[in-house]
Amino acid sequence: MDKPYDFRDRSFMFASDVVAFCRIVANRDYIIRRLAGQLVDWAGSMGANLEESADGQTKPDFIAKEFIALKEAREARYWLRLIAHSEPPLRGRAAPLVQEASEWVAMLTTSVKTAKSNPSRGNKHV
Numbered sequence: 167m168d169k170p171y172d173f174r175d176r177s178f179m180f181a182s183d184v185v186a187f188c189r190i191v192a193n194r195d196y197i198i199r200r201l202a203g204q205l206v207d208w209a210g211s212m213g214a215n216l217e218e219s220a221d222g223q224t225k226p227d228f229i230a231k232e233f234i235a236l237k238e239a240r241e242a243r244y245w246l247r248l249i250a251h252s253e254p255p256l257r258g259r260a261a262p263l264v265q266e267a268s269e270w271v272a273m274l275t276t277s278v279k280t281a282k283s284n285p286s287r288g289n290k291h292v
Contacts, residue, residue, distance in 0.1 A: 173273075174220060177213035177235075180266050184209035184242065187263055191249060191256065198253055205245035212238035212270065229281050236274035243267035 169176050184205055191202040215235040222228030246267055250260035 173216050173277075174213070177216045177270070180263075180270065181206075181209045181213045183263060183266070184246075187259060190259065191253075194253060198249060201245055201249050201252070205242060205249065208238045208241040208245060209267075211235075212242060225281065229278060232274060232278050232281065236271065236278055239267055239270035239274055243271060 169179070188202040188206050191205075192199055194202075212235045215231045215238060219228050219231035219235065222231055243264060246260050246264045250257045250264065
């Protein structure tokens, strides 16, 4: 299935995929379940911040929310990698999510850099 172009739609799909993955992980031991809880928090927060950035009140507000989403994407990738490393049978299921999280890090890094460097970018309310 093709990934949506819209950041908000794609981030929703990513969070939904993470929830599905974590339902599988929830059948593991206590430590892995805790890691899965962290993962759901960060993947969901990434999408929530992208939703908020779409209607940023100012350019700095837009940049701040995009930057928070970037930080959350990095954390989601970290938790995915940690779960995959700690539970080798889950590596195959985690790999596409790690790749998607890495793509998010790249896309959001570019978005933040572009918004910071372009004087008119993100000034829709001016």
